[in-house]
Amino acid sequence: MNKRISALAAILLTVALFVTLFGNFFGEPLLSFADGGKVIYLTFDDGPSDRVTPKILDVLKKEGVPATFFIVGAQAKNRKEVLKREHSEGHTLAVHSYSHKYSEIYSSPAALLKDIEKCNETICSVTGEFSHFYRFPGGSFTVSPQLLRAVAERGYISVDWNASFRDSEIKNASAEDLYCAAVATVANPKKIVMLAHDSTDKSETAAALEKVIKHFKSLGYEFKKF
Numbered sequence: 401m402n403k404r405i406s407a408l409a410a411i412l413l414t415v416a417l418f419v420t421l422f423g424n425f426f427g428e429p430l431l432s433f434a435d436g437g438k439v440i441y442l443t444f445d446d447g448p449s450d451r452v453t454p455k456i457l458d459v460l461k462k463e464g465v466p467a468t469f470f471i472v473g474a475q476a477k478n479r480k481e482v483l484k485r486e487h488s489e490g491h492t493l494a495v496h497s498y499s500h501k502y503s504e505i506y507s508s509p510a511a512l513l514k515d516i517e518k519c520n521e522t523i524c525s526v527t528g529e530f531s532h533f534y535r536f537p538g539g540s541f542t543v544s545p546q547l548l549r550a551v552a553e554r555g556y557i558s559v560d561w562n563a564s565f566r567d568s569e570i571k572n573a574s575a576e577d578l579y580c581a582a583v584a585t586v587a588n589p590k591k592i593v594m595l596a597h598d599s600t601d602k603s604e605t606a607a608a609l610e611k612v613i614k615h616f617k618s619l620g621y622e623f624k625k626f
């Protein structure tokens with residue numbers, strides 16, 4: 401091998417190793433010096449509610465862990481106090497939807513962006529800042545590339561999940577059912593984004609939360625928010 405080719409091969413190998421260890425061009429780093437350990441992001445959709453969100457906040461406070469709330473603006477309108485509590489206790493408020501009506505929000509990119517920004521105004525009225533984080537109702541994998549592009553071009557970072565309490569799927573679930581689902585659905589043990597809901601009919605989610613948190617704490621996870 402001549403010198404030039406071996407130098408090129410060495411550079412390519414170094415780049416390949418660096419990308420493998422520390423990042424890729426399309427997503428977040430696989431490993432970094434800052435967070436070499438296992439991380440979990442608790443995320444709650446469809447709130448706030450008077451019945452369930454305060455219970456969830458109580459558990460998060462007791463366990464001393466942060467979470468991210470993907471809120472529904474129409475639910476939040478008359479529950480600003482609950483949002484203020486989420487914010488003041490160190491959690492992140494992020495955009496889920498204003499209306500959460502699929503037929504309206506997914507009818508066009510313009511309709512979707514209007515819905516997102518209306519929700520974000522509610523967030524800004526509480527936190528003083530607009531959020532950059534967005535969760536597609538139903539998940540990004542259910543929508544068209546056109547809608548994905550519109551949201552990305554507006555500067556939003558779409559956040560899906562890779563583990564779930566399955567609290568919108570299991571009928572009449574007990575807290576134990578939801579705990580088992582949360583533990584069993586982990587797809588990437590290195591970085592977990594856990595989906596749960598804090599809407600008014602999710603009391604069992606609040607009841608399951610402490611056990612879920614204790615489980616991941618016992619496995620050495622660091623709890624983060626977006």
Ligand SMILES: [Zn+2]
Nearest residue numbers: 445446537538
């Ligand atoms: Zn939702």
